[in-house]
Amino acid sequence: MKFKQSDAQNQRIEQITTSHLVIGIDMAKETHVAQATNFRGIVVSKRHLSFSNSIEGFTKLSRWLAELQQKHRLNELIIGMEPTGHYWFNLANWLLDKGLHVVMVNPATTKRNKENRDNSPSKNDPKDALVIADAVSRGFYYEYKRQSLVFQRLRTMMSDREFWVSNSVRLQNRIVRWLDIRFPEYPSVFKDWTCKRSLATLKTFPCPRDLETYTVTDVIDSWRVHMQRAGGSTGTEKAALLIARAKNSVGERAAVEEAKADLQRLIEEYERVSSMLEEIEKEIENLLSEIPMAEQLRTIKGLGRIFTAAILAGTGDLRQYAHGRQVLRKAGLNLAESTSGKRKGRIVLSKRGDSALRKYLYLATVQLVWNNPVFRHLHEHNVQEKKMKKQQSIFKLIGKLARILVGIVQRGEQFTPEKTVHTWAEAA
Numbered sequence: 001m002k003f004k005q006s007d008a009q010n011q012r013i014e015q016i017t018t019s020h021l022v023i024g025i026d027m028a029k030e031t032h033v034a035q036a037t038n039f040r041g042i043v044v045s046k047r048h049l050s051f052s053n054s055i056e057g058f059t060k061l062s063r064w065l066a067e068l069q070q071k072h073r074l075n076e077l078i079i080g081m082e083p084t085g086h087y088w089f090n091l092a093n094w095l096l097d098k099g100l101h102v103v104m105v106n107p108a109t110t111k112r113n114k115e116n117r118d119n120s121p122s123k124n125d126p127k128d129a130l131v132i133a134d135a136v137s138r139g140f141y142y143e144y145k146r147q148s149l150v151f152q153r154l155r156t157m158m159s160d161r162e163f164w165v166s167n168s169v170r171l172q173n174r175i176v177r178w179l180d181i182r183f184p185e186y187p188s189v190f191k192d193w194t195c196k197r198s199l200a201t202l203k204t205f206p207c208p209r210d211l212e213t214y215t216v217t218d219v220i221d222s223w224r225v226h227m228q229r230a231g232g233s234t235g236t237e238k239a240a241l242l243i244a245r246a247k248n249s250v251g252e253r254a255a256v257e258e259a260k261a262d263l264q265r266l267i268e269e270y271e272r273v274s275s276m277l278e279e280i281e282k283e284i285e286n287l288l289s290e291i292p293m294a295e296q297l298r299t300i301k302g303l304g305r306i307f308t309a310a311i312l313a314g315t316g317d318l319r320q321y322a323h324g325r326q327v328l329r330k331a332g333l334n335l336a337e338s339t340s341g342k343r344k345g346r347i348v349l350s351k352r353g354d355s356a357l358r359k360y361l362y363l364a365t366v367q368l369v370w371n372n373p374v375f376r377h378l379h380e381h382n383v384q385e386k387k388m389k390k391q392q393s394i395f396k397l398i399g400k401l402a403r404i405l406v407g408i409v410q411r412g413e414q415f416t417p418e419k420t421v422h423t424w425a426e427a428a
Helices: 007-015 055-072 089-097 107-112 114-118 125-137 149-182 196-204 216-224 232-247 256-288 292-297 305-315 324-331 355-371 373-384 390-411 417-427
Strands: 020-026 031-037 049-052 076-081 102-104 335-337 347-349
Touching (some): 020 055, 031 055, 031 125, 049 055, 055 076, 076 089, 076 125, 089 102, 107 114, 149 355, 196 216, 196 232, 196 256, 216 232, 256 305, 292 390, 305 324, 324 355, 324 390
Parallel strands (some): 020 076, 076 102
Antiparallel strands (some): 020 031, 031 049, 335 347
């Protein structure tokens, strides 16, 4: 594979003309720093500009830009910045609202070009801003475009869900740890500790010692406080097994009251977060009904609402993509190779992109391999006929999924298994 400068980068370089004032901005929480160069990367300002992350600071930047354009007779303007954390968001949108051309520079590009200006590894805000401006003048940037409101809402809701899912997982791990210490035999009674009967048990008598004097009838009666169908053959069997395991438990018995209070708080918080997640997912479902292309994606069997929402939250409007490769690049799923001389390097994923989108494209593909006959057939063909490793096949199918997503949205079609298999057979 030979290195070739992309057509897209050539086009970006051609867009920077002699009439351009190129601005690089280093973002921070409170104070941003801007540097200005011409199209050749030559600094045109006497010194950098520091301005606050406020409307007064933004206005100061606007006046500085106007003065530089007038002084150097540069009627075109392009402003580059790193998407550092969330600090860039407000300024970028404010500049867009002013009708200015805003672009983004990958932080990895800035990091690798720090020594190009002065052959020194030194780092400071004015230098970083200058490196960003230099990268923009050489075409190493991508356009920043604000998504329509419905996709912004979806992205916000999915980010919110991701946060609470992480909290839920932490709470579950903490509860499992508690059971491993206090009642290690518990999983032999309830394989899923989150089921209703298990939660009723943990609320009423979490420690083995609490069950030593209880009968089967007592246990079932206590369950009825928290659930409707507590008895029956299943309830009786579970209650008897629970008492038997409790009497022979090797769990820790010290500081019992403190441990029970800890578990009670954990269970209450877990149920609160679970209830919150249910509400968020209902809101996501309602929002997806406002996005016509979501219904197209849902025609792919196995691609549920959460996967659909996560993909659209990461990609935005799929009509803006010409090919599935652009989706892969946005997710950091494009391939990168390190080869030099006689050394043949490994081909790996670049991982330069949206990590959440990368995660959900992977999980969605695994889900489709399990539940969608077309993807299962393709996976089996890759593994059995082409002798690919299973993981290698999964990543190949992620590319297939990306092309399908862009294709059906661009053509306004629904997913057609027969057409997909036919296209794949011709390619094979």
